[in-house]
Amino acid sequence: MAKKRKFYVVWQGKRTGIFESWADCRAQISGVAGAQYKSFETFEMAKKAYNGNYEDFKGTTKSKSKTLSPEELARIGEPNLYSISVDAASSGNPGIMEYQGVDTQTKQVLFKMGPFAQGTNNIGEFLALVHGLAFLKEKKSDRIIYTDSRIAMGWVRKKKCQTKLAKTAKNAALFELVARAEQWLQKSSYTTTIVKWETKAWGEIPADFGRK
Structure with a gap:
């Protein structure tokens, strides 16, 4: 079974942005104190997160993607x-x-x-x-x-x-x-x-x- 694709957001690291592989993401956060990063299942979710604040997205992805009450x-x-x-x-x-x-x-x-x-x-x-x-x-x-x-x-x-x-x-x-x-x-x-x-x-x- 093919591995599900993920998108990695780096808010604080050597370079910030949205990366399409863990290797690319890891290269930006390795050795960076206080690095801020998280993976998302879709590019849309990653873009929203990157445009937002790390504190709002560092919890579980499910809690952030649920339908509003x-x-x-x-x-x-x-x-x-x-x-x-x-x-x-x-x-x-x-x-x-x-x-x-x-x-x-x-x-x-x-x-x-x-x-x-x-x-x-x-x-x-x-x-x-x-x-x-x-x-x-x-x-x-x-x-x-x-x-x-x-x-x-x-x-x-x-x-x-x-x-x-x-x-x-x-x-x-x-x-x-x-x-x-x-x-x-x-x-x-x-x-x-x-x-x-x-x-x-x-x-x-x-x-x-x-x-x-």
């Missing part, structure tokens, strides 16, 4: 459709990356950037969120903005893209965009409310590229 769904409520949603997709870590922002209700694409060579999903999520903030400010819109990435939310709060990805000739243009985004955060103010998209309750974020 009616009480939990009622507490979360429905998404605010007077909003825009942003998301990114990367073919690898690093890999070809792109991001977009859409109208949450109609899924009309409001902006789309890429593809960029040697990017990561986290960088894309960060750029998408900053682009969305700038877009709404330019339009003088009071809509909220949804993202499914807690990492991107944290980076925006810190006004810094805290990626460990190395800058190369191939991704130099991407890093220029990152620098511009950081500069915008440093020099600009915004009143837009950033909200975490509740994937478990609402399904994939409307800006999702559908490449699971």
Whole structure:
């Protein structure tokens, strides 16, 4: 019987990301004090975990993948459709990356950037969120903005893209965009409310590229 495929998330290690073999994962955590990693049965689960916090996923996978109870769904409520949603997709870590922002209700694409060579999903999520903030400010819109990435939310709060990805000739243009985004955060103010998209309750974020 064929061995079931697993995906390994490394939140803290020599390199972070999603790896498709235990050997690759082990290479990133070997000798690293306080390494944070976990295996998942599907890429979708791994992506959600990588975009979240280690503390939320270090328990059993089953407890995190169960269906929400009616009480939990009622507490979360429905998404605010007077909003825009942003998301990114990367073919690898690093890999070809792109991001977009859409109208949450109609899924009309409001902006789309890429593809960029040697990017990561986290960088894309960060750029998408900053682009969305700038877009709404330019339009003088009071809509909220949804993202499914807690990492991107944290980076925006810190006004810094805290990626460990190395800058190369191939991704130099991407890093220029990152620098511009950081500069915008440093020099600009915004009143837009950033909200975490509740994937478990609402399904994939409307800006999702559908490449699971």
